[in-house]
Amino acid sequence: MKTKLLICLDGCSWDYIRASRMPNLASLVKKGTSIECKAIVPTVTNVNNASILTGEFPAIHGISGNYYFDRSTGLETYMDASVFLRCETFLAKASKRKLRTALLTVKDKLRRLLGKDVTNSFSVEAPSSWAIEKIGKPPSIYSSEASLWLLDATMELIVEDPFDLVYVSTTDYVPHIYGPFSERAREYMERIDERVGLLLERGIAFGITSDHGMTEKRIKVDLEKALLERNIKAKVLPIIKDEYVTHHQNLGGSVYLYLEEPREALKAKEVIANIEGMEAVLTAWEAREMFGLPLDRIGDLFALGDERTVFGPVSRGLIEDVRLRSHGSLHELSVPLILSWKTNRMGEKLNSNKEAFRLLLYG
Incomplete structure (x- = not known):
């Protein structure tokens, strides 16, 4: 099997691509397949x-966030181990068919979460001795160089020891710090484009997508305090x-709420809905139906902020000003899906990044 490669450019919306001079990617968009x-x-x-990596919604694969609260034990933990995953990845399935697979990430949490049964895996945080020797x-x-190092390692891996199926996930350090029209972001994207050019030169079948976009956040809302003022714990x-607090300060555009008294869900929902900065608040059942989330891992309510809002503790009052770039809400949904060939499946409803691997494998 000829090598097939999928790259996830972490935090990269179309804005970053359109704002930068990327002749190789522009050629790819023109000659291949390009979907928003x-x-x-x-x-x-x-x-x-x-x-x-699974082609499934969270209700099937089980991953509900970066962080997890086990209501039965009262324990909180990062959701970064394969035990949380409820179905196999495309890489694991391919490995069982005797295909050679590789998972390369900047963040080691993704390697730990998604690397089960993969032939070879390493990360920028936990690099292989081979990669260090070569690159x-x-x-x-916490640098733009981390993603570039990973892409260089990917190229060496493909050339040195051809794999059948490879998945690469970069880091969103640059999008968290710099907007798409900044000089630093453009420089970063142009250097990524150089790596895209090398893939094109070698005739490798590959795709590019992203896990989320990034937006400017200006207010922080303390939902716990807001509910407590109404005697709801x-x-x-x-x-x-x-673990990557430098990126987002653990402030995102959505949260799960676990009520001390779950029967107060509708009352809590009404309180939250009237707070400044709210986009939507859903019961767990509504969130499951609307977004395909795992009912047993999302608490009682799912709250989503508007484009400028993140959630976290506030020292005075319920709302305070912040200045950061983050994600988690409905305003970071738009991402690219680009393939190095013309797909024969354009007649299908290809509206999600979870379709990327199926397109890579089946056309």
């Missing part, structure tokens, strides 16, 4: 990488929370 599709809700890394010591994950779980 949607990410999976909530728009966070673990959920969407799991959906891309050199990896840079800090709740645990507000930050869906975006992970």
